[in-house]
Amino acid sequence: MRAYYRIGERKDVVWYNGYEREYGEPDANILERIVVLEGLEAAIRRIPDVTYWKQMFQRRREWEQQGAGRTVVWIGTDITQGVVPVEKEERLWRDVTGWCYQQLAQLCDRVDRIWCGLAERMK
Template identity: 85%
Template sequence: MNILERIVVMEGLEAAIRRIPDLTYWKRMFQMWHEWERQDSGRTVVWIGSDITQGVVPVEKEERLWRDVTGWCYQQLAQLCDRIDRVWCGLAERMK
């Protein structure tokens, strides 16, 4: 991988997971970017994903799968990330 940028922003993670709801795929993707980030101290990957649940379990099977895989992906990222911030109604909260 030859990426010249020092900061890479991945926005819309939940939409990407909807297109590819495969946890194994995402684990590999997260690990690849994590390794890229660790190769140079000046590199940063920013992952931005929206909360798609609001505590409601969807009726449709496909929607439940998307919700579950998105949650599992966010858990995988939480293990890899050095910092996690949650923004709710414009208020930021440092979680890690």
């Protein structure tokens, strides 16, 4: 699903909702300068493959670097804290999500954590 937000007269932001469906491949023809991908943990649950996500992060990074003013914003909920799930699939999802977040943080220029409404710049 794509949601568009207008800033001024042109579409500047395209928003992908990972809770509802897969993000799909980056589109080189996207005219918006900001791409927001929310629900990363839900998207990882559907495809719990670290290699897949490393490649997806890299392709999005390449798109971002191909044009001036382009920005990719990833939004994910940290599910790696607390009690370790008993079910094997739930543990795999939790582990893969943590590994993916580590890979993504390495690629990103900026990493923020928001907890109880308070933002903390981590990188």
